[in-house]
Amino acid sequence: MENDTVLAMERAALDRWGKGDPGGYLEISAPDVTYFDPFVSRRLDGIDALKAWYEPIRGKIRIDSDEIVDPRVQVAGDTAILTMVFVSHGSEGAKRWNCTEVYRRLDGEWKIIHTHWSFHGDNTVVDQDLG
């Protein structure tokens, strides 16, 4: 059940992301979230740092089609680790990501306490690699 919950939360946040709205992620990230992606020069520590990183790209991302590939959720007590490959096509071209999301249940509510987005291989992705 935790599996379905966190996967649905992630999918909903991605749907908003693909329309240029980072708010889906910001709303489900914990105050003490830590965050890596390939474009930020350091780990971001805390929701305010993540907001400062995401707000300038609000309205600038458009995903036309995407797929969560092979999601897996490892549940350990009140922690759930979602790992997936995410393939997207849109304003940024074709991308294939590795993604880790660590969710923590606090007062019955799941929040992301750590996010790690990265590219497989180098950053140049060709379509035939996306199958």
Place this chain on the structure above:
Amino acid sequence: MENDTVLAMERAALDRWGKGDPGGYLEISAPDVTYFDPFVSRRLDGIDALKAWYEPIRGKIRIDSDEIVDPRVQVAGDTAILTMVFVSHGSEGAKRWNCTEVYRRLDGEWKIIHTHWSFHGDNTVVDQDLG
């Protein structure tokens, strides 16, 4: 205290890694470990898959100098999430990695249940970026 424990485990595994020995990581990874790095085409699921990935590079890696930059450990019950930047110089050239390690305590013993290594930016790193 958990912070010191998992960071010391990671440092010890890295020391062996830098001498071409993946055994340090294999010994502290859980049977159900999941694993991402930039070079493997999919998520690896389970210790046997990780062994199969690591064994062919045994003896082939040599790190001459390295640094764990800005490590942070988020403890949530029996789960500890270590995040760090790892900078290394050696047989693979100069590399700057983002790293997430999720440790889980089972029967009093910490084991890695998820690993995510990735590159910051594209894969070409120049020395002045490493400061």
